[in-house]
Amino acid sequence: MTSVLGFTHVWEQRDSPRTLLLLHGTGGDEHDLVPLAAMLDPDANILSPRGQVLENGAPRFFRRLAEGIFDEADLRVRTAGLADFVTAAAAEYGFDPLQVTAAGFSNGANIAAALLLLNPRILRRAVLFRAMVPLTPETPPRLDGTKVFLSAGRADPLVQPENTERLATMLTQYGADVELQWSPLGHTLGKQDVAAAKAWLA
Numbered sequence: 001m002t003s004v005l006g007f008t009h010v011w012e013q014r015d016s017p018r019t020l021l022l023l024h025g026t027g028g029d030e031h032d033l034v035p036l037a038a039m040l041d042p043d044a045n046i047l048s049p050r051g052q053v054l055e056n057g058a059p060r061f062f063r064r065l066a067e068g069i070f071d072e073a074d075l076r077v078r079t080a081g082l083a084d085f086v087t088a089a090a091a092e093y094g095f096d097p098l099q100v101t102a103a104g105f106s107n108g109a110n111i112a113a114a115l116l117l118l119n120p121r122i123l124r125r126a127v128l129f130r131a132m133v134p135l136t137p138e139t140p141p142r143l144d145g146t147k148v149f150l151s152a153g154r155a156d157p158l159v160q161p162e163n164t165e166r167l168a169t170m171l172t173q174y175g176a177d178v179e180l181q182w183s184p185l186g187h188t189l190g191k192q193d194v195a196a197a198k199a200w201l202a
Helices: 034-040 072-093 107-118 161-173 191-201
Strands: 009-012 019-023 045-049 053-055 058-060 064-066 100-105 125-129 147-153 177-183
Touching: 009 072, 019 034, 019 107, 034 045, 034 100, 034 191, 045 072, 072 107, 100 107, 107 125, 107 161, 125 191, 147 161, 147 191, 161 177, 177 191
Parallel strands: 019 045, 019 100, 100 125, 125 147, 147 177
Antiparallel strands: 009 045, 053 058
């Protein structure tokens, strides 16, 4: 674990050109999704930052005003900061910035979606577990060649199905190749989600 480059983070180098950018949910930290990486792509490098915002002591990647209502100004600033971090980390650790795949859960999935919408050059692939529309970009991004896997829960009390479907539609309209997978679960990450994401990545 290190705190250089502006984020406290985990970096684990593998003998692979691929890097997984792991983005935890509210209350998680840089270690939370490291076991997930071994399930999704055990050969990939791991870059896992800790969110810089605290909500009642719980780390997050950006502020919110209420459940499901985001502080859009803060989201834009934090997304730019995360984009800069990934770019700086690629230079620091020597991984290929064109082979970065985000894997995010909840709040982490939402900032990954914001990266796609605001800084599309950062990610070529993204696995978004329990994501919602983070914001509507002022300038439509060009996401041609970008692949996105969305994993949503039919019983999710925090993310309504229509919100997930709107995110999928938005990303598709901007040119991304989107696959939307539904599970019967709520706002939790289950074996079915992981297995589907692993198959998609392969």
